[in-house]
Amino acid sequence: MALAKVTENSKNCAIEIKHDNELGRYLVTSRDIQPGEIIINEAPLIKGPAQVTGPVCLSCLKNLKEDDHSTCSKCGWPLCNDDYCHDSARHVAECDWTVNKRKQKVQIKQFITPHRTYECITTLRCLYQREHNPAVWKKLMELESHCGKRQGTEQYESDKRIIAQFLNRFFKIESADFSENDVLKICGIIQVNGHEVPLTSPAHVAIYEIASMLEHSCVPNCNKSFSNDGELLIRATRFIPAGEHISICYTDPLWSTINRLEHLAVTKFFLCQCIRCTDPTELGTYYSAINCFNKKCRGFIVPHSNGEKKRNKVIPDPKWECLTCKTEHSKTEVNKVLNQIAYDFSMTNKHDPSSCEIFLNHYKNNGLLHPNHYFLSNVRLKLAQLYGQTTENDVQSLSDLNLQRKMDLCFQMLEFATLLYPAEWRIHGVLKFELHATVAEDARRKMIKGEIDCDNLKLQLLESKKWLNETVFHLKYEPDNLPEGKIAKQAERNLEDLERLLTKMYFQL
Numbered sequence: 001m002a003l004a005k006v007t008e009n010s011k012n013c014a015i016e017i018k019h020d021n022e023l024g025r026y027l028v029t030s031r032d033i034q035p036g037e038i039i040i041n042e043a044p045l046i047k048g049p050a051q052v053t054g055p056v057c058l059s060c061l062k063n064l065k066e067d068d069h070s071t072c073s074k075c076g077w078p079l080c081n082d083d084y085c086h087d088s089a090r091h092v093a094e095c096d097w098t099v100n101k102r103k104q105k106v107q108i109k110q111f112i113t114p115h116r117t118y119e120c121i122t123t124l125r126c127l128y129q130r131e132h133n134p135a136v137w138k139k140l141m142e143l144e145s146h147c148g149k150r151q152g153t154e155q156y157e158s159d160k161r162i163i164a165q166f167l168n169r170f171f172k173i174e175s176a177d178f179s180e181n182d183v184l185k186i187c188g189i190i191q192v193n194g195h196e197v198p199l200t201s202p203a204h205v206a207i208y209e210i211a212s213m214l215e216h217s218c219v220p221n222c223n224k225s226f227s228n229d230g231e232l233l234i235r236a237t238r239f240i241p242a243g244e245h246i247s248i249c250y251t252d253p254l255w256s257t258i259n260r261l262e263h264l265a266v267t268k269f270f271l272c273q274c275i276r277c278t279d280p281t282e283l284g285t286y287y288s289a290i291n292c293f294n295k296k297c298r299g300f301i302v303p304h305s306n307g308e309k310k311r312n313k314v315i316p317d318p319k320w321e322c323l324t325c326k327t328e329h330s331k332t333e334v335n336k337v338l339n340q341i342a343y344d345f346s347m348t349n350k351h352d353p354s355s356c357e358i359f360l361n362h363y364k365n366n367g368l369l370h371p372n373h374y375f376l377s378n379v380r381l382k383l384a385q386l387y388g389q390t391t392e393n394d395v396q397s398l399s400d401l402n403l404q405r406k407m408d409l410c411f412q413m414l415e416f417a418t419l420l421y422p423a424e425w426r427i428h429g430v431l432k433f434e435l436h437a438t439v440a441e442d443a444r445r446k447m448i449k450g451e452i453d454c455d456n457l458k459l460q461l462l463e464s465k466k467w468l469n470e471t472v473f474h475l476k477y478e479p480d481n482l483p484e485g486k487i488a489k490q491a492e493r494n495l496e497d498l499e500r501l502l503t504k505m506y507f508q509l
């Protein structure tokens, strides 16, 4: 193991960089970290449009409409009408190369579907640093690109055509300036290290220096969010003792083990060996488990994480085996069942509580899936939020039965989330916000019906306050433009109202 290097940035002084042959560089904590502490807070090295995007303002990266935009007077790239965007240096890379290399203004005419010309912009912005900002270029060059492993992949071939050859043709970039391999290395750096930033619509891509060294775990000890200004915030989601590896989740923890493994292998080129992927029961939740095909067995068939390296590439190849009778089942057999359910799942209207309930009831009774299976858990998660959220159906107008159903679902999913995706504080925060409203409404109804006295009302309102406090704790770093950021603000307001109400009750009692 190489010597630890302490980062110079004082904001990031809780971390050290280490290295090993399997992980490459990774980060560890240099002191004990408390839950909720921000341990990395950094501005991007580079940001730019996503590879597949419709025309966006190349300054603020927001979506553009055909009838509501202007163009840069120098290069012709569309920008939004904001003066700040026209003055901004954020657009300098493509502007300079359009003027000085292409020597012809760009004309974008189609604003509806993804536009090919934008696919190369973020790569171009990285390449531009070599001459114009060598310090940033040096940092980019230190990042993992997995050039060898990318070779021959679909993405590599399409990057060759759509980015490397296009840049050359469109911007008249000489191969003496940048070879095809130089461009493809940058494409690899963006693929392996790029973060999707949801601050704009559509989301854009950003590359960060320190955060690029974070390793992955499907059960990480940190999560990420973004400040309103696009800084990446890495926050501890539990106590992390000094010396522990710092991890975030590169993939979607709500996906099945197979999907997570494949996604990580294809996009990041490694076989995840985290505690969740290597445990066929997924931490005792049986999240990917289906009922054994042998009806007498009553056991569960689960994926046993497996993988092989073929020509330097990782290919996940999980073995499906019943935990009880040990019978192995082929992927084809298992996929036949899962594909049928996936079809029903896709046909279920996730905005309609009754459609979700029909799906849940059907699969509860037909003995195909473990009750915690991801298809069922994902629908339950939707449903916990859906009851009382549609315009015609707020919490106050829910029937007693549905209010109770909402409360049960929230508790059930919160317990489940704490076990399986403990770092997904966005989900925890949203569920707790739903719970605060449900608990308060339940108290109001019981009080009106005379089922509880003032002391019990106060107790239930204090419980509602507890859920609100936890919502704020989980969501306080979510940006204002995301639903979770809006919930955090609403929770703060509700908290003030509730405190006023509790004070009033205190004096009245």
Ligand SMILES: C[S@@+](CC[C@H](N)C(=O)[O-])C[C@H]1O[C@@H](n2cnc3c(N)ncnc32)[C@H](O)[C@@H]1O
Binding pocket: 022, 023, 024, 025, 026, 142, 143, 144, 146, 192, 193, 212, 213, 214, 215, 216, 217, 268, 269, 270, 271, 272, 273
């Ligand atoms: C964003 S980079 C992380 C920093 C990288 N290790 C470096 O040296 O620059 C992502 C790459 O790190 C490696 N990596 C991250 N997490 C890993 C894990 N849990 N197991 C194996 N490799 C991992 C993989 O090579 C992956 O493509």
